[in-house]
Amino acid sequence: MKIKLNVWRQSGPKDSGGLKSYDIEVTEHMSFLEMFDVLNEQLLKNPSKHPEGPVAFDHDCREGICGMCSMVIDGVPHGPNKATTTCQLHMRSYKDGDEITVEPFRAKAFPVLRDLIVDRDSFDRIQQAGGYISVRTGAAPDANAIAIGKADADDAFDYAACIGCGACVAACPNASAMLFVGAKVSHLAKVPQGQVERTQRVLRMVDTMDGEGFGGCTNHGECEASCPKAISLDAIAMLNSELARAAISSAK
Numbered sequence: 001m002k003i004k005l006n007v008w009r010q011s012g013p014k015d016s017g018g019l020k021s022y023d024i025e026v027t028e029h030m031s032f033l034e035m036f037d038v039l040n041e042q043l044l045k046n047p048s049k050h051p052e053g054p055v056a057f058d059h060d061c062r063e064g065i066c067g068m069c070s071m072v073i074d075g076v077p078h079g080p081n082k083a084t085t086t087c088q089l090h091m092r093s094y095k096d097g098d099e100i101t102v103e104p105f106r107a108k109a110f111p112v113l114r115d116l117i118v119d120r121d122s123f124d125r126i127q128q129a130g131g132y133i134s135v136r137t138g139a140a141p142d143a144n145a146i147a148i149g150k151a152d153a154d155d156a157f158d159y160a161a162c163i164g165c166g167a168c169v170a171a172c173p174n175a176s177a178m179l180f181v182g183a184k185v186s187h188l189a190k191v192p193q194g195q196v197e198r199t200q201r202v203l204r205m206v207d208t209m210d211g212e213g214f215g216g217c218t219n220h221g222e223c224e225a226s227c228p229k230a231i232s233l234d235a236i237a238m239l240n241s242e243l244a245r246a247a248i249s250s251a252k
Contacts, residue, residue, distance in 0.1 A: 001026060001096035005039065007055055008103040010112055017112065019101065020052065028092040032079065033059050033069060035091060056115040062087040064228065067165030071116055072103045076226065077167035083230040085165065105170035109177070109213045122212040123164050123180065129208040130201035131184040133193050152190045159187035161229040168223035174215030179223040181209050182235030185242055199249045202242040 003024050010017030024042065026035050040054035047053070060066040069086035073079035079089045094100065102116065110118040148156075162183035169175050185202050188194030194201070217236055224233045 001028065001091070001094075003035070003091070003094065003097075004099040005035075006099065006101040007039075007115070009052055009055070009115055010104075011052075011114065013111055013113055019103075026091050028090070030091045031062070031087060032071075032073070032089040032091065033057070033062060033087050056113075056117050058117050059087060064088045065163060067163035070105050070118065070120070070165050070167065070170070072105060072170055074101055077105065077170040078165070078226065078228050082225075083228055085163075085228040088228075105166055107166075107169045107175035107214070109175065110166060110169060118166075120164075120166050122214070123166060123177070125212065126177070126181060126205050126208045127164070127184065130197065130204040131188070133188060133197065135193060135196050146192050148191060156187050156190035159183045159190070159231065159235055162187075162227075162231055163229060165228060167226045167228060169214065171222040171226035172215065172217075173220055173222065174218060176217045176223070177209050177212075177214040178217040178236045178239060179227065179231060179233070181205050182237075182239035183231050186235050186238040189238070189242055198242070199246045202239070202246045203250065206239075206243055 003026055005022045005024060006019045007022060008017060009020045022039060024035065024039050026038060030038070036055060036057055043050040043052075043054050058068040058070060060068040062069070064085040064087060067085070071078070071086045073086065073089070078084060078086045079093070081089055081093060104112050104116045105118045109122040110120055113119050162180060164180060166180070168179040169177050185205060188201065189198055221233060224231065
């Protein structure tokens with residue numbers, strides 16, 4: 001089938017950038033990223049016609065795990081399918097003659113590096129600020145011997161599903177990172193191993209989040225709607241609860 005692609009092209013962080021149109025033939029069995037592979041082969045074969053070169057885009061596992069394939073497709077982070085990463089989106093979701101616009105994530109804390117690639121190091125700095133456990137947990141059999149209630153275990157698994165892709169930020173009108181930080185904080189707050197650093201963890205991560213220039217949450221809910229792992233707004237509610245708890249504990 002024939003598709004018209006409007007792709008954001010930007011040679012560098014200081015370039016103003018703009019949309020460029022391409023016509024491409026694909027099959028319904030291709031993934032969205034495979035379509036870009038075909039496009040780039042087409043661009044490389046005709047450098048005189050396409051001096052801008054191949055489209056730069058992030059990808060790694062192509063299995064919906066790494067969170068690298070961050071694209072805004074027709075105004076929606078990761079595209080039209082719910083709970084689906086860009087790499088798991090297939091062209092069977094479209095029809096012959098469709099026109100698709102693809103842009104990078106837009107946020108002050110996610111500056112565009114080139115074309116569809118953005119700098120998401122701000123997420124790494126938030127994670128490094130407290131999203132870890134430094135206490136010894138022992139070998140796997142010892143860890144499995146620690147009793148954790150089913151409800152807490154289920155919640156921890158749900159929050160741990162966050163792949164740090166940044167779709168929540170791209171979807172939020174305030175460019176808030178509350179869902180991401182909430183998932184990371186809530187995951188560790190639900191397990192016994194995370195209790196030692198529980199108070200300082202949330203304070204450090206929220207402070208770093210604010211310092212990176214992310215906006216505040218005003219409960220639009222776009223983050224939950226666009227999350228490829230369907231992480232609930234409950235993560236934000238728990239983050240606020242953890243922050244209040246930490247503030248009270250620190251004041252004592």
